Amino acid sequence: MTPAEQHTWDLVAEVLRERGLDPATEITSITEQLTHGGHTLCCVRLRFWNNHRIDVVASDPRDKQRKVFRDQIARLLEDPVARIVLRGIGFWKVDDRSQLPDPTTFPRRDWNADERAGILRYLRSGHMLGSYLGYSWCRFRCGIPSEKMGSSDVTDNVWIWPEGLPHYIEQHDVDLPEAFIEHARQNDWQVKPGLVVSYRGFGPAFECSEWIEWSKHRG
Numbered sequence: 001m002t003p004a005e006q007h008t009w010d011l012v013a014e015v016l017r018e019r020g021l022d023p024a025t026e027i028t029s030i031t032e033q034l035t036h037g038g039h040t041l042c043c044v045r046l047r048f049w050n051n052h053r054i055d056v057v058a059s060d061p062r063d064k065q066r067k068v069f070r071d072q073i074a075r076l077l078e079d080p081v082a083r084i085v086l087r088g089i090g091f092w093k094v095d096d097r098s099q100l101p102d103p104t105t106f107p108r109r110d111w112n113a114d115e116r117a118g119i120l121r122y123l124r125s126g127h128m129l130g131s132y133l134g135y136s137w138c139r140f141r142c143g144i145p146s147e148k149m150g151s152s153d154v155t156d157n158v159w160i161w162p163e164g165l166p167h168y169i170e171q172h173d174v175d176l177p178e179a180f181i182e183h184a185r186q187n188d189w190q191v192k193p194g195l196v197v198s199y200r201g202f203g204p205a206f207e208c209s210e211w212i213e214w215s216k217h218r219g
């Protein structure tokens, strides 16, 4: 750590502790950066707010830096959706380093027709989140045009999945975690209106560890 980073860590840790938060788990990283204007910034990322970034100008007086953190942390604590971490499903391996599953090695699910129709309706009624530059593709290489696989992520404010996920269930009988199916069933197979979460222009607001764990036992 540089002296400015250490100084910032101490200050952020102090403010987090005031709010009963543990700096060791909350602070993901602190990095010193030089801006175009020639100021030195310390960029702090906080894990439980989806890696939300707070910047502090290293040359500002300590009291001013402390105030910046206090204000931003107070705002984050009051925001009911800031801490939501969406549960990712249906994200597939892109290369060999990826821990994500490969749907072609999954056991197929013998979907009950009503349940399948329900899940498809649920997945297709979700709220669109960010759109990526490129289209996805079917991992089974079944010939569906990539534009039909979509380029967005979709959410119900609890779970998040790629826009192309329904295709895998409809055409390739791919299985999904029971916890998700049960959640969709309890909502009468229809995502409730109103998008409350968003990417807010920083970091991923979801994580896939549950999905990876589940798929290890299925694959």
Ligand SMILES: [Zn+2]
Binding pocket: 138, 139, 140, 141, 142, 143, 144, 167, 171, 172
């Ligand atoms: Zn396909």
